[in-house]
Amino acid sequence: MAASPSDDVVRNGAPSTSSVIDFLSLCQNLKTTKRTGWSLKGVKNPESIADHMYRMGLMALIAPDVPGFDRNKCIKLAIVHDIAEAIIGDITPIDGVSKKEKTYLEKTALDHMCEVLGGGSAATEITKLWMEYESNFSLEAKFVKDLDKVEMILQALEYEDEQGKNLEEFFRSIAGKFQTETGKAWASEIVSRRKNPFPITDRPDNM
Ligand SMILES: Nc1nc2c(ncn2[C@H]2C[C@H](O)[C@@H](COP(=O)(O)O)O2)c(=O)[nH]1
Ligand SMILES: [Mn+2]
Secondary structure, three states, rough: OOOOOOOOOHHHHHHHHHHHHHHHOOOHHHHHHHHHHHHHHOOOOEEEEEHHHHHHHHHHOOOOOOOOOHHHHHHHHHOOOOOOOOHOOOHHHHOOOHHHHHHHHHHHHHHHHHHOOOHHHHHHHHHHHHHHHHHHOOHHHHHHHHHHHHHHHHHHHHHHHHOOOOHHHHHHHHHOOOHHHHHHHHHHHHOOOOOOOOOOOOOOOOO
C-alpha cells in the first residue's frame, strides 16, 4: 500500500535507501554524545543530545494552543535544532567558541549531513527548519528557543535533586531570556521547585 504523503510536505527527489541509512547512522552520534554542560559538572550518566531534543519535542507536543501557532513545525524544529551536533559535538557557552564560529561549524556540518542524505526535499526541509530556528524570527522559533532553555533547567533541577549537584550557573544563564509566556511560565515553575541550600535564582519576573 503506497505510503500517504506526510501532512505537510510531499516528498520528491526521495533519497536512495543507502543514503537514508548513511544519514541515520550519522545521527546515531546524537544518541551517544553526552551533553557537554553536564559532563563538565561531573554529572553521572548525563543525558545525550538526542535525549534533550526528544523531550523538547514532547514539550512542543503538549504546549498550549495559540492562534496561528504551528505545533507540528515546533516539533520538527525541536528534533532538528541540534542535529549538526552529530558531527561537531555539543559546544557550551563556556567553551570560548564565538556564536559566529559555532553557527559556521553547525551549518557546514548540516550541509554535509544533507549531502549524505542525498539532497532532495527532505534535506531541504531540514535545512529550512534549522535556518528558521537559528534566525529566531518566527513565533515557533522563539518558542522552541524557549523550550531549549526550559528543557535544560528542568534537567538541571533533576540532576540537583538526584545527584546533589549545584547547577546554579545553568539557571543564571537563562534568566531574563525567555521570549514567550509559556516558556516563562514553565521556567518559573521549575525554578520554584529548586530546593535549598542552593541559592534561588532571580525571581520568576526576571525569567
Ligand atoms: N557549563 C555550562 N554549560 C551550559 C550553560 N548553558 C548551557 N550549557 C550547555 C548545555 C549544553 O551542553 C550546551 C548547549 O546546549 P544547546 O542545546 O544550546 O546546544 O551548553 C552554562 O551556563 N554553563
Ligand atoms: Mn539544544
